[in-house]
Amino acid sequence: MALTIYRESDADVELLRQRRVAVIGYGNQGRAHALNMRDSGVNVLVGQRPGKSYDLARADGFDPASVREVAGTADLIILTLPDESGADIYAREIGPALKAGRTLGFVHGFNIRYGFIEPPRDVDVVMIAPKGPGSLLRSLYTEGKGLPALLAVHQDATGRAKRTALAWAAAIGSTRAAVIETTFAQETETDLFGEQVVLCGGVTALCKAAFGVLVEAGYQPEFAYLECVHELKQIVDLIYERGLTGMRDRISNTAEYGDLTRGPLVIGDAARAEMQHILDEIRSGAFAREWIAEHRTGGAKFKKLHNADLDTLFERAGQTVRSWMPWLKQ
Numbered sequence: 001m002a003l004t005i006y007r008e009s010d011a012d013v014e015l016l017r018q019r020r021v022a023v024i025g026y027g028n029q030g031r032a033h034a035l036n037m038r039d040s041g042v043n044v045l046v047g048q049r050p051g052k053s054y055d056l057a058r059a060d061g062f063d064p065a066s067v068r069e070v071a072g073t074a075d076l077i078i079l080t081l082p083d084e085s086g087a088d089i090y091a092r093e094i095g096p097a098l099k100a101g102r103t104l105g106f107v108h109g110f111n112i113r114y115g116f117i118e119p120p121r122d123v124d125v126v127m128i129a130p131k132g133p134g135s136l137l138r139s140l141y142t143e144g145k146g147l148p149a150l151l152a153v154h155q156d157a158t159g160r161a162k163r164t165a166l167a168w169a170a171a172i173g174s175t176r177a178a179v180i181e182t183t184f185a186q187e188t189e190t191d192l193f194g195e196q197v198v199l200c201g202g203v204t205a206l207c208k209a210a211f212g213v214l215v216e217a218g219y220q221p222e223f224a225y226l227e228c229v230h231e232l233k234q235i236v237d238l239i240y241e242r243g244l245t246g247m248r249d250r251i252s253n254t255a256e257y258g259d260l261t262r263g264p265l266v267i268g269d270a271a272r273a274e275m276q277h278i279l280d281e282i283r284s285g286a287f288a289r290e291w292i293a294e295h296r297t298g299g300a301k302f303k304k305l306h307n308a309d310l311d312t313l314f315e316r317a318g319q320t321v322r323s324w325m326p327w328l329k330q
Contacts (some may be wrong), residue, residue, distance in 0.1 A: 003181070005179065005180055007179070008170060011169060011179075012170070013040055013042070015163060015169050016040075016171055017042055017043070020073060020249050021043065021045065021074060021168075022070040023037075023045070023046055024081060025047070025053070025082075026048040026054070026057045026068070027053060029137070030046075031060070031138070031241040032130075032138040032294060033134070033137075033172055035138060037168075037172060040172075040173075043218060045065065046062040046065070047065060047068075048064040067108055068097050071094045071098065074102070075103065076093075076140055076164060076168065078106075079111075083108065084291065084295035086111050086117065087111050087292075090117050098123060099123075100122035100123065101123065102124070103164050104119050104123055105126050106126070106127040106184075107128065107130070108128075109154075109187045109191075110126070110192075111186050112125065113185050113189070114285050114289070116189075121157060123157055124153075124155060124160070124164060125153070125231070125290050126154065127152040127153075128149050128168050128183060129151075129167070130172070131148050131149060137172060137173070140173060144175030147177060148180065149174035149179050149180075150179070150180050151166065153165065154183075154184050164231065171194060193279050193282055196278050196282075197278055203232075211225060211314050214227070214228065221320075222320050225314070225318050226321060235251075238250055243259070257275060
């Protein structure tokens with residue numbers, strides 16, 4: 001199935017310049033969306049409760065107000081809230097203020113895909129999901145570049161939902177690269193799978209396991225960290241810039257032969273079976289229900305897991321290695 005890709009000629013930012021846009025939440029994504037749209041000439045309101053993010057929004061020149069207040073006055077309401085708290089904030093502050101004909105925007109499809117948020121049928125529901133962190137979205141925009149993004153329309157009550165989404169994508173700079181049409185379900189399922197199997201879960205588990213094997217075999221922890229973690233950046237950068245074959249063109253023949261012959265032994269049938277199991281839990285909603293239940297019951301398991309790696313040989317070795325490069329602290 002061919003991809004539908006939109007670029008700058010397909011979007012009209014002027015549509016948003018004639019409307020009020022509220023960004024709910026001023027975290028990493030929210031800040032980037034708000035700043036990029038303001039720099040594109042859009043009237044941006046920020047909904048953020050008092051605290052560090054509120055102070056940052058003020059320092060950036062915004063006048064943040066309550067979520068309910070900005071949600072009640074904006075034409076496009078963009079939720080950049082954490083998945084686990086988004087539904088509760090929507091139910092309490094946004095839903096009651098939402099008016100017919102408005103547009104509800106998401107940067108990730110989680111709460112729509114799994115039904116934690118169910119918007120009324122008289123509003124548009126769209127998504128622009130940049131494929132990277134807000135800091136990168138912002139830095140590329142200021143350089144005159146753009147971060148690719150995914151676009152989806154869940155509900156088109158007005159007949160202009162896609163045009164609004166494209167204007168939003170253009171205002172944050174994503175049409176400078178590519179905006180790819182998808183669905184809320186596809187975006188959510190592939191995003192969670194990528195995080196769990198590769199980007200976060202897979203990479204961290206692989207690094208820790210390889211580090212452990214070397215240390216248990218008698219190698220110094222710092223050497224193990226340099227080989228299994230530090231050098232990962234070089235390879236990832238090459239893959240990001242040039243793809244797998246381009247990366248292999250720039251490493252030694254010894255490294256490439258080891259890659260091609262030993263890599264499949266690490267990620268074999270058992271690993272692929274676990275990947276399929278993880279995907280099944282994502283598609284069925286089992287993972288989403290587990291995570292939201294964990295959050296709503298206090299998050300004790302999450303906190304325990306989060307803290308487990310804070311004081312380990314792996315982290316201590318990493319601190320030593322990073323101390324050799326003081327510029328990383330900048």
